[in-house]
Amino acid sequence: MTLNSALSMAKGSLSAISKQTAVVSQNISGSNDPNYSRRCASLITGPYGSINVGITRSADASLLDHFIQTNSKASCNSAIKDGLDRLAEIFSADDYSASPSALMRQLHDALHVYATSPGDDARGEQVIAKADALVKALNNGAKQTEAIRGQADATIASSVDNLNAILAKFEKLNEQIMAGTHSKSDISDLLDHRDGLLKQISEEIGIKTLTRHGNDIVIFAENGVTLFDKKPRAVGFEPLPLVVGGISERSVLVDGVPLSHETFNQPFGTGRLSGLLQLRDQIAPRYETQLDEIAHGLIKIFSEHGAAEGAQPVTGLFSWSGSPVVPAEANLNGLAATISICAAYDPSCGGKVSNLRDGFHYSYNEEQAAGYSERLQGIINAFSRPTEFSSKAGLSTHEDIVGFSTSSLGWIEGKRKDITTQLTYHQAISTQANHALSNANGVDMDNEMALLLDLEHSFQASSRLLSIVNAMLDDLLRVA
């Protein structure tokens, strides 16, 4: 060993320390980036006492994977919960006082009051007013549910666009990473960025990843369809309009394979897309069907039946676009949106309230008596008589109409409670996974500062070494 080699080693150490300091400062600058994985600068001793700095990225792939999966479940639940909250909000205000079920009860009570004094038109007008409120509530409910479906559809569209945009970015990054891996350059920043993109994708749709040779990542959607393999697969949206009332035909296509909620392996779905599909194709249509069934029940209850043989039942107070025919089972679609009050009964439209008491199409009141209440009592009885409802509504098929409409409220609130519990659970897990990931990969500022102190000392020692060797060489030269 000579003074010269001591000098060059001190120089090497200085450059290694400055490289390490650079890594520390990079760590500190990345400490607030959730996608940043901490860099670790390790010293590698080379031949002839040379020192190199190796940079490793402390990313934990399994933790990331766990976070991605839990995050997409929470994101699915959150999409469904938003939708259910809005569906429930349509009628839940003021303790459900404007819900079809409450208004129907009020209508029933108003009928009772009218039946007690059938000669009093003012009381009849109360019945018409309640019926009008009920019709408006049903119309509004159907309209809002349709709007929620429409919004879900629009969000699906933007979700698909977002997914395509992310996948395009992913393609570029993946290429750069593969090239970088090949040429052994520092690709840590690119890897951070790519992990961030994976997190973003997992929010839209549940994914599984597979890392291949050369840091190449393949992404599969939760239902097994390939989303990305060297090139992104096209995620498309069939450009068909929404079918009113029925199940929408417009599905999301991943690589040509239609994506529906059923195609997800997870029972509760993964990713926003799955939640939105569930909302658009299952929950909202079912709620609409329930409203339609309520409207159908009302039309049936108030329909008039002739005494003569072969007389067809005719719609009464509540009418629809196809009046005077009483709608059959199959004809229900959109009934809640189009149900209306027949003008013949509504005094504000030139009708007569007494038509409700006596019948309009068929005359029930043979004596033309003002105190005739049999028809009204018959209607009141029909409210508590169980009738048949379509099984498509997902509620009891044999129930009275008031019971059915309250069941509908119970159904939506029950679903809302379930999904909120699910969301709370999955959010907790996802938060925990995020903490674990952040703790494993993230930067601890104190740790970096301590490291910096260390490096400062080493730098001081090395520079002191340099000045001492320098002094020694000076002494030597002076002697010579």
Next chain:
Amino acid sequence: MNLMKIQSVSTLGAMASLNESVFKIKRELEKAQREVATGTHADLGLTLGRTTKQVVSLRATSAAQQTIIDMNALVKERMKLTQTALESVADAAEAFLKNLIVSFHSTDGIAGLTREARSCAEKVIAQLNTGYDGGYLFSGIKINQKPMAEYIDGGKQQIAIHDCFKDHFGFGVDAPQVNTITGSEMKAFLNGAFAEQFNDSSWKKNWSVASDQVIKSRIAPNEMLASSVSANAEAFRKAIMGFVLVGELGSFGLNREFLEVLSEEAIKHTSQSLQLIVEQRSLLGSVQARTDAATSRLEKQNALLEQFSQRFEEVDPYEASTRLNALTTQLETSYALTAKLHKLSLLNYI
């Protein structure tokens, strides 16, 4: 190195968890505040889930029953008025019957009795025309029509009776031949042509426009009862028949035998009518009793329903305020912790 990594806590993670806990507590706090202020669940639907159905339906049932209770009050008032009117009719018939027995034997008595009979008939008709709530009590379901026609001299009822007399005997009521009518002839007339004047079709033609159908009221969700009496009831027809018999025919009959028959028939009809009125009153009385029973039953049920739905809707105020206090403390701790941890950095020591 590996060991250190497991134990390490990232700065971002530590701060995020602080933020999250503050956010979560704040949300809970808002909910607790609302529950303490209102005494009910902050979000009923979310708290109860499927049970919401029961609460809504309990509330609705209770409202429906309240409507029935309110309407029963109206029905009861109508029945009470009907009873009063029936009582007046019975009183009139009873007084008339008494006079009939006492004063039929003197000529003076008969003249007075004839007048009384007519005024009784007018009184009963006035009672049957009692109005209520813009309608009439005794017109059956034709509530907006006055059930009985006025009974006046020269009215259609009088003309019809006189005509039928003329048809039967061949001479009018004011003809001198009336004195020649024997008791048996009179009896035949009274039980034949005269009685026909009070059968269904003649009664509805000359006397009453009321409907035979009486008003039925729903006094409980599944209980419908007849709550009114029609002016066409046999009781009223018999009463009027008795009055008219004396009022129209008593004035000219001076024949002893004739008068005997007349009084006999009048007593028969009036006492029959009295009996029928008593029956009507007790029938209506039983409906009144059932309505009272139904109302008090519904009131008790309603009180229970109220309790049930409150049990679902209300939060325990003690629990809610305790929770509020606990959350406030927790939030304060969280704030203090955040401030402390932010200060706790190596940066402050080097």
